[in-house]
Amino acid sequence: MEAPMQDIPPIKLESREFWALGLTLLMIAYTIAVMPPIMPLVVREFSSSLGFIQGALVLFSLVTASFSPTSENLSQRYGRERVYRTALIIYGLGVLVVALSRDIGVMVLAFSFVMGVAATPLVSTPWAIMDFAYDGKQEMRATLAFIFLSTLGGLSGGLLGGWIAHQVGWRAAYIPTGFLLLIVLYLGRSLPQIPPARKDPIDWVGGMLSLLGLGSILVAISLAGEFGWWEPKRQFLIAGVVIPPFAISIVPTLIAVGIVLLGFFAYWQRRQANLQGGASLLRMGLLRQRTFVIGLIVAMLHVLVVTGVQFNLYQFLPSEGLNPFQTALVVLPYNLTTLVALMIILRFLSLEAILPPRRVILFGLAFLTVGLGILYQALEDPITAFSLLPSLVIMGLGSALFLAYINALTYAAAKPEEKPEGTGIYNPCQNLGSSLGRGILGTALMFFASRSIVDGILHELGRQLSPPERRDTIQRLQVMLQTYGREEVAKEFAKLPASVKPALKDIIHQAAVEGMRHSLLIGIGLSAIALVLATHLPKYPCATARAHREYGDPPLKSI
DSSP: OOOOGGGSOOOOTTSHHHHHHHHHHHHHHHHHHTHHHHHHHHHHHHTOOHHHHHHHHHHHHHHHHHHHHHHHHHHHHHOHHHHHHHHHHHHHHHHHHHHHOSSHHHHHIIIIIIHHHHHHHHHHHHHHHHHHHOOTHHHHHHHHHHHHHHHHHHHHHHHHHHHHHHHTOTGGGGHHHHHHHHHHHHHGGGOOOOOOOOOOOOOHHHHHHHHHHHHHHHHHHHHHHHHOSSSOSSOOEETTEESSSSSSOHHHHHHHHHHHHHHHHHHHHHHHHHSTTOOOSOOOGGGGOHHHHHHHHHHHHHHHHHHHHHHHHHHHGGGGTOOHHHHHHHHHHHHHHHHHHHHHHHHTOOGGGTSOHHHHHHHHHHHHHHHHHHHHHHOSSSOOHHHHHHHHHHHHHHHHHHHHHHHHHHTTTOOGGGHHHHHHHHHHHHHHHHHHIIIIIHHHHHHHHHHHHHHHHHHHHTOOOOHHHHHHHHHHHHHHHHHSOHHHHHHHHHTSOTTTHHHHHHHHHHHHHHHHHHHHHHHHHHHHHHHHHHTTSOSSOHHHHHHHHHHOOOSSOOO
């Protein structure tokens, strides 16, 4: 257990320490959000593929999620501020290598592994310190402020980063990250000293089990588009050996291995917790709390949907002839609406005095689901920024309402001393949701687009294929779209018969629309599941609930 709250110097909202922590979250969000708009430029320069860069984003989330328990363990042993400052330096070195890299492999290694490891304590430390330093209404305001700054980082990454990439080059898009890093280092010189709470040995076994378990699952998801969810699209070889040696894809094999390893991880944590002085990454007590688990799943589903849909928009809109900056401008209304709505809630509104926070969350998820449905309908010719605007605004409003209270309700039943431990569970699950969003919705976009392209070309040729031949052709095209560079794909399409070429542009456009629509249907389904699960959250955070028991409920019926 870390030091009690009374031993920690208070942090005021306007203090330099608070802004150091908040700008850290903004910096991380910017760096992640800048990748989708610069993706086409990176692919073109390195003659790489969208699938490869998508894999780098998935690996970033994988590493961050997998390292989170070990990061929490290190913070508890050596002190959060020491681990935090070390991570800032490592993160800065990783950004520098990414911006200067001349090889796609070096870039992916620096982005996914170096920056992924460093981002873990940089994301968890602000929330952990905030949990100790604030209570009651101050904690709510600090939470909303951190969410606001994270959202602002995502917005500026897509917009400012996309503009810099289009005007100067994708490498220059990382200059704002460098400036933010210097500001954070300056402001964070006097972070509160949270004394290390315990001197238990580091749980390297638990760290390895969590890394391999989560890693196997997330790698499997990132490979699904290339190798197939169940039936293998192609063989997975290591040193010439086919894995697995039977007729299923590597994906379910890795998922099964990951689940088994996470089972061992849970067993190991329980065993270590029962041993006096045993090294343990985290306690599993919060996972026995129904409220925490439901909030965890609902928050993960929200991240999955919004990350996956935004990622797909960044892949879909360039096919309509937009450059990275124009694409960011089209997606801007979602992020801007979320940002403005959060700012209004933070500065002017106390929604919990009017509506139970659970109802606010339900309204938020309902708006998100409706916005996805409107976006589905908007994917008709002509597709313009104006036609997509209403859906993105409604989705942004829904996310703002959801984000305003989901954290408070997730921890409604948690004791103050359990919150730092909860961070070691909550953050990896959000990273898992981010990876699942890109993996599931991104794979759906590619699969249905590939299927539509194949069927469109066959229709122009007046040919039919047997079901096995058609399935194999779709799979090969999907692999090509995810692994070939733009020029290589163009060369492959140039080999098509001359009778197909006049209709090829329209075929590709319609295929992109169909792929986008199918991915949106999946997103709508997952959002609806989150909406149903959210009905089981408590009406109020525990502190608010106590206040209403003393002073009475607001004049509205509870849900």
